[in-house]
Amino acid sequence: MPGSGTPLLEDDFQFILCEGCGQESPNLKLLTCLHTLCLGCLSKSKPIGQCPMCQMPIPQASGIPSMDNLLFINLQARLKVYKKIIGGDDLFCDNCKKPSEFWCSECEEFLCTTCSEAHHRYLASHEAKRVMDIRAGSAKDFLEGTRRTSNFCCSNPAHKNQTVSIYCQQCEKALCCSCALLDSRHAAFCDIRSETQRRQQELGTVTRALRHRRGGFEATCAALREEAARLERAQRELRELIRQRVEQLVRELRREEEELLGMLEARQEQGRRELARELQRVEGVLRRMEAGERLVEKMGLYATEQEVMDMQPFIKGALQDLQRAAVRSQAQPVGFAECRARLQALVERVEGHAEKCHP
Incomplete structure (x- = not known):
């Protein structure tokens, strides 16, 4: 039922908001005291130089921490997709602009039935879910599904399309198979x-x-x-x-x-x-x-x-x-x-x- 997930978004996911102003923000910073603030709240706290939540000093000279809260920022983005799906608005295929019936979380694309069949044929490992099934589920179900399919790619620009699957314990980096095989400096591998x-x-x-x-x-x-x-x-x-x-x-x-x-x-x-x-x-x-x-x-x-x-x-x-x-x-x-x-x-x-x- 469209809109059925809204209460969950209101109640269960308040933790992804700025702890200072309680608003969504694409620029959330994680402080060393482990509180999360947006740039606006950090700017207000800059003259004081302390976290407004626990009064711990903010060590950065500029008053702006360098660590983004990637978890909360990415959750906001994924929840926006969920809100769009359950909102009852017409959804269109990102390829042919026909009415969409599927969503691929790995490609982050809406697909019609025809494009979904082609998508599955060429990218069999990708699981495109029905929009109606997503609407019937909860926000937690949606996030769990996107979490399982969310992979990250190799940091080597030449291998940017390669999925990371190996971790080098010596240099403490995540690698794709190509990096692990071609670079002899890497050793002591384990699964990412x-x-x-x-x-x-x-x-x-x-x-x-x-x-x-x-x-x-x-x-x-x-x-x-x-x-x-x-x-x-x-x-x-x-x-x-x-x-x-x-x-x-x-x-x-x-x-x-x-x-x-x-x-x-x-x-x-x-x-x-x-x-x-x-x-x-x-x-x-x-x-x-x-x-x-x-x-x-x-x-x-x-x-x-x-x-x-x-x-x-x-x-x-x-x-x-x-x-x-x-x-x-x-x-x-x-x-x-x-x-x-x-x-x-x-x-x-x-x-x-x-x-x-x-x-």
């Missing part, structure tokens, strides 16, 4: 599919290690929030105590009262700043962990082999950096012992003075 699976598994291992540490960060975050609340309560209680005691003093002791209140405010502000800074850091790391888990999950679900090969080293490095940063921390609680001691000394002095005045 095995290499992409290994890289996916490697990302999964790093993510699972981070997940073990996440509980500790959540506990630290909760403890910091509780400490902030305790500090507020202690500040209110001590403020009231100071005011009650100081109001008993004579006029010449008002200066002591002001000094006590100033000391209390200074300790309170110091504690608030330290707690806020540590809480912001911990929350930022948690957001990076969540972004890493989400990205690796979506890589496992939807990434093509090309996307895995292009993005895995960058994502792996970012996850390993996050592993090294994932250490528990606890801000030192701010106490009011000095302030209380000075208050007690003041009370004793006043009481002692009162006893001298009223023997």
Whole structure:
């Protein structure tokens, strides 16, 4: 039924949008904190030099990361095709302009029945799906089908039409059969599919290690929030105590009262700043962990082999950096012992003075 896939696009694929503005963009950049932003949001964040999601510094001097989020960009393009198919509009063959009944995901072409038969005759390995079958399925089914058929070609310009099927472990490059046979420098080959699976598994291992540490960060975050609340309560209680005691003093002791209140405010502000800074850091790391888990999950679900090969080293490095940063921390609680001691000394002095005045 035309349009039946729209709710899925609305609900299940929000992750492919810019995390800053929530809009589609053909220019999505992947930051080292593993959040994804469009160029517009990056431009707004450039004066600050921090990710607006977790406040991690953006290391690039220009403020524009070099790593494109190829997974999200390509998913947007594939979903646009799906929307076009389920939209109910007339579809025409890209070859003869007759009404289209088939879609080849490898050629990215709509085909009529006649052209589809010729297409199958000359490109038997390509699977052209019926448009009506795509409309009856879900967006996930469509993406899974395009993922299976999405191959990438050799980087050698002379072999640009050759499908990559081999991975050279020595030079860490994907090769076509021609490159592997003609260039003697390559050695220790393995199947490209095995290499992409290994890289996916490697990302999964790093993510699972981070997940073990996440509980500790959540506990630290909760403890910091509780400490902030305790500090507020202690500040209110001590403020009231100071005011009650100081109001008993004579006029010449008002200066002591002001000094006590100033000391209390200074300790309170110091504690608030330290707690806020540590809480912001911990929350930022948690957001990076969540972004890493989400990205690796979506890589496992939807990434093509090309996307895995292009993005895995960058994502792996970012996850390993996050592993090294994932250490528990606890801000030192701010106490009011000095302030209380000075208050007690003041009370004793006043009481002692009162006893001298009223023997």
